[in-house]
Amino acid sequence: MPRVAYLGPEGTFTEEALRLLDPTAERLPCATVSAALNAARAGDADGAVVPLENSIEGAITTTLDEFAWGEPLLINAELLLPVQFSLLARPGTEIPHIKRVYTHPAAITQCRNYISRELPDAVVVAAPSTAAAAQEVSLPGSPYDAAIAARIAGEHYGLVELAADIGDRSDTVTRFVKVGRPGPLPQATGSDRTTLVVFLADDHPGALLEMLTEFSVRGVNLTRIESRPTGGGIGRYFFHFDFEGHVADARVGEAIAGLHRICGEVRFLGSYPRADGIAPQIKRGTSDPEFAEAAEWLARIRAGKV
Numbered sequence: 001m002p003r004v005a006y007l008g009p010e011g012t013f014t015e016e017a018l019r020l021l022d023p024t025a026e027r028l029p030c031a032t033v034s035a036a037l038n039a040a041r042a043g044d045a046d047g048a049v050v051p052l053e054n055s056i057e058g059a060i061t062t063t064l065d066e067f068a069w070g071e072p073l074l075i076n077a078e079l080l081l082p083v084q085f086s087l088l089a090r091p092g093t094e095i096p097h098i099k100r101v102y103t104h105p106a107a108i109t110q111c112r113n114y115i116s117r118e119l120p121d122a123v124v125v126a127a128p129s130t131a132a133a134a135q136e137v138s139l140p141g142s143p144y145d146a147a148i149a150a151r152i153a154g155e156h157y158g159l160v161e162l163a164a165d166i167g168d169r170s171d172t173v174t175r176f177v178k179v180g181r182p183g184p185l186p187q188a189t190g191s192d193r194t195t196l197v198v199f200l201a202d203d204h205p206g207a208l209l210e211m212l213t214e215f216s217v218r219g220v221n222l223t224r225i226e227s228r229p230t231g232g233g234i235g236r237y238f239f240h241f242d243f244e245g246h247v248a249d250a251r252v253g254e255a256i257a258g259l260h261r262i263c264g265e266v267r268f269l270g271s272y273p274r275a276d277g278i279a280p281q282i283k284r285g286t287s288d289p290e291f292a293e294a295a296e297w298l299a300r301i302r303a304g305k306v
């Protein structure tokens with residue numbers, strides 16, 4: 001049975017994602033995203049499940065930065081999980097008496113309207129995860145009056161649900177990924193995604209356009225692009241890309257090889273099946289047979305067979 005680390009404790013959305021991605025895995029709860037990834041790197045776990053982006057909050061920057069700087073890991077699966085939040089408290093608590101709320105920063109952003117409407121005077125404090133907040137609120141003598149977390153976390157830690165579905169939107173989704181140490185890649189399925197981190201060789205006019213051109217001319221559709229600070233000073237950034245296709249696809253392989261030629265460093269973070277099953281639109285001239293035919297044509301003219 002594989003042992004998989006995740007952002008815990010029990011009752012996080014990440015745990016729910018892990019249960020869906022790998023129902024038979026032995027679950028290893030960790031206090032932070034970094035600790036979960038380090039457990040996979042060190043071999044204390046066979047893999048890890050972590051959040052990567054949210055449809056309201058955007059990128060989970062800790063995850064992006066860990067993927068860029070830590071010991072390499074490869075993404076082998078992804079999951080899109082609808083997230084719904086509840087206001088949870090110790091039995092007997094009433095909403096007008098709530099002065100201190102504890103939850104994960106991503107939940108604060110996703111419940112902003114509810115908090116300003118129903119808890120205008122409450123101080124909201126950032127927790128390591130929504131379930132860690134629920135666990136803390138359940139302790140007698142906790143400095144917090146309520147947590148914002150999944151309903152299941154409330155059940156797990158003996159809290160009552162004072163309000164349900166308090167997210168600003170009912171269709172909020174968080175994307176989770178499962179990673180492992182470098183090894184064989186998942187097979188191409190025809191509906192895949194590839195993730196990369198790219199560091200520039202040097203800063204010059206058009207550097208971003210040159211990178212995008214490598215994708216554009218080969219008909220590779222991007223699904224996410226982020227710039228993140230390198231830490232080396234204001235204006236110094238590296239780039240995170242998600243795009244359609246598998247590294248085994250000719251157009252994807254050629255685009256990545258093009259980036260490798262023109263950029264400082266390209267870190268491959270994996271090719272894996274898309275959770276939404278969407279197949280890429282393949283532009284004329286960018287299918288595998290068309291790349292193969294063009295390579296044969298070039299070989300022929302190089303041999304003087306015109």
Ligand SMILES: O=C(O)C(=O)C[C@]1(C(=O)O)C=C[C@@H](O)C=C1
Nearest residue numbers: 012013014051104106129130174
């Ligand atoms: O705190 C949790 O329950 C998590 O799994 C983390 C996390 C996140 O990092 O975005 C996951 C889903 C929700 O968007 C809120 C928090």
